[in-house]
Amino acid sequence: MKILKSWLEEYLPPKSGRRDWPSLLSRLGIEVVEEVLFDGGEDRVWELEITANRPDLLCHRGVAREVAALLDEQTRSGRLPRGLSAGEAGSFPITIESDSCAVYCGWEMEGVKVGPTDPFFARRLEAVGLRPISNVVDATNYLLMDRNHPLHAFDRDRLVGGRIIVRRARRGETLLLLDGRTVELTEEDLVIADAEKPVALAGIMGGEESAVTESTTAVLLEAAWFDPSVVRRTARRLGLSTDSSYRFERGADPEAPERVIGELAALLAEWSEGRPVGGPVIVRRREFEPVRIRFRPGRAREVLGCDISEETAVLERIGCRMEEEAEGQRVYSPPLFRWDLKREIDLIEELARFHGYDRIPVEVLGQAPPTPDFIDGLDGDETRAASRFRELRLGLEGLLRAQGFDRCCTFSFEEPRFGEIEIRDPLNREMNVMRSTLIPALCRVARTVLDKASLRRIALFEVEKVFRKDEEGRPEEAFSLAVLVGGILEEARYDGRGEEPATRDHLLGVVREIGRFARIELSFAEAEDGAETVLENPRRILAGGTPVGWAGEAPLETVAPPHAGALPAGARIFGLEWDLNALFSASDFGGRPIRYRPLPRFPASVRDLAFVVSVAEPVGRVIETARKAAGPFLESISLFDVFPLSNEEKSVAIRLIFRSAERTLTEEEVHAALGKAARAVTETLGARLRGNIEL
DSSP, X not given: OEEEHHHHHTTSOGGGGGSOHHHHHHHTTOXXXXXXXXXXXXXXXXXXXXXXXXXXXXXXXXXXXXXXXXXXXXXXXXXXXXXXXXXXXXXXXXXXXXXXXXEEEEEEEESOOOOOOOHHHHHHHHHTTOOOOOHHHHHHHHHHHHHOOOEEEEEGGGSGGGOEEEEEOOTTOEEEBTTSOEEEOOTTOEEEEOSSSEXXXXXXXXXXXXXXXXXXXXXXXXXXEEOHHHHHHHHHHHTOOOHHHHHHHHOOOTTHHHHHHHHHHHXXXXXXXXXXXXXXXXXXXXXXXXXXXXXXXXXXXXXXXXXXXXXXXXXXXXXXXXXXXXXXXXXXXXXXXXXXXXXXXXXXXXXXXXHOGGGSOOOOOSSOOOOOGGGTTOOHHHHHHHHHHHHHHHHHHHHHHHTTOEEOOOOSEEOGGGEEEEOSSOSSSSSOEEESOSHHHHHHHHHHHHHTSOOOEEEEEEXXXXXXXXXXXXXXXXXXXXXXXXXXXXOOOTXXXXXXXXXXXXXXXXXXXXXHHHTOOEEEEEOOTTOSOSSEEEEEXXXXXXXXXXXXXXXXXXXXXXXXXXXXXTOOEEEEEEEHHHHHHHSOTTTSOOOOOOOOSSOOEEEEEEEEEETTSOHHHHHHHHHHHSOTTEEEEEEEEEEESSSSEEEEEEEEEEOOSSSOOOHHHHHHHHHHHHHHHHHHHOOEEOSSOOO
16 A cells, blocks of 8 residues: 555644654554655655555555544544535435445536546656546545545446446346456346446446546446455456455445545536536445444453553544443444454554553563453363363474474365355355365365475375264364375485385374373274265274274375376375364373473483384384383383385384483493393394394
């Protein structure tokens, strides 16, 4: 968003012009991306980074209003003429047939003389990146950059039937846009139509056949409010992005049309000598009720850690109106142009912003910080359970990241075969249910990795909610963890070691790591007929006999057939899906106090063993067999190398660390423990010990 300094200063007292503007805007959270000299260095143009939740700042008056609130000053009227009074409504027929248009205002003007815009205003439009066209079109653009509400002017005499209808497009209709493109419309598009055909895409762009030209003498001015989601869908489908759609997509002020239509009429009366025909025609389809937000000063002190004495004045300066006041709390209604103010925490954030984050004292908390919103109101046991569950969920995410898995974030909408709960108003017909499993979405990500990224390694996971029906048919949601591992995990190396494809051992390794983290013993059971999982060849994962998840092969070919990329010959993709609620209930995660051990006083003895085993022998069995036999002095055991020796055998190397908490171990004690571990592996698994080691 480009802002001209002199234009902005029109709305503020003169003293504001001497301020450090970039610093002032930064205090408000408005980043100045670039500053460009304009008009021979006498003026400046700032490129501002406006976040998507603040569409009210996409104009000069909006930024001036924010600055005035910060400085506790009054905005001035500026250079534009005062809006024309409404008077008696005109007679131009306007009909709204869709709820996607809340209000539509139209005002006829005659005697219009289309010509060039005054050079002063034309230069201002050029400064903010707009090309001057004519006084009529430039008036709508000037008010857009000044007031933030998109406007349009039709050539009234080119509207067939002399009427306006706001409706959905009909199948087969087309529209020639102002940019010269002809677009095919669908029944999901909202259009402005005359008696025969569409003449504009609502909230996006006007049509060429009703455009103002040099011969235009009568215009119909338009100011309206259109549903953001409808404008967004149409703009994206057609690949259009305009100043108008950019604002409507983020949420325009529903109260603005009735105000700015008068300002546009006054501006055109001055710029083009046009005369209003009666008053504006205002058709309102629905009303907007202001949001009511409960605000507790005590809660603000808890969150911010300090008192902000001017809280009432600050909230009133940004347009919030106090509706009620009771002991310890107040009820505020924010202005309708502030779509971002919906909750108490939003008002608290505004207080912090205007007070100044740098003025909030840094103190060591003398008490526990306030609990997060999601556990507000829970009793002690519920709070502890929610906190432990969150610890489990975040811990599993960290565990998988540490093992080289990439986290995915996918949509919650799915195909009908992968969900039970239908969406009332789906974005499209293909994804019209809430997902009951995370696996299909991960399979699509895996296919994208294979097709577009040309990678052969798949190591993905997602932790998110799934949605199912309970026994009574009511929807319920629960957290699920899905993991995919497959493809070629290790590429061929320079030393002759071949590539390593994923096997079930890798999947079992993930299961064991998750069980170790959750502090539970996990086992597998054969799946019964009609298993409720999309995984192929599935097996149940049990925790003490309680089902907590599924393991199997990912249905990649079924969910996401290949396009360009495909798995290498012999490679497979395996999957896991965990019910985190069941896993949490089956474990005592977080239930036992954490016990810390002192730092070791005596040195450790580190020994390595390498075995030759069958390629079919799971590495985990080698480690567990050695662990159980090594005795009480074993502190840790880990795998540090594995590679194939032939088609039948592989080398597995493990590292054992021995230590006593009471004394330094002798060489004989370490050697004896190492011998027990080595003999257990060779005798139990039929392995051979590599190297010249006598045990």
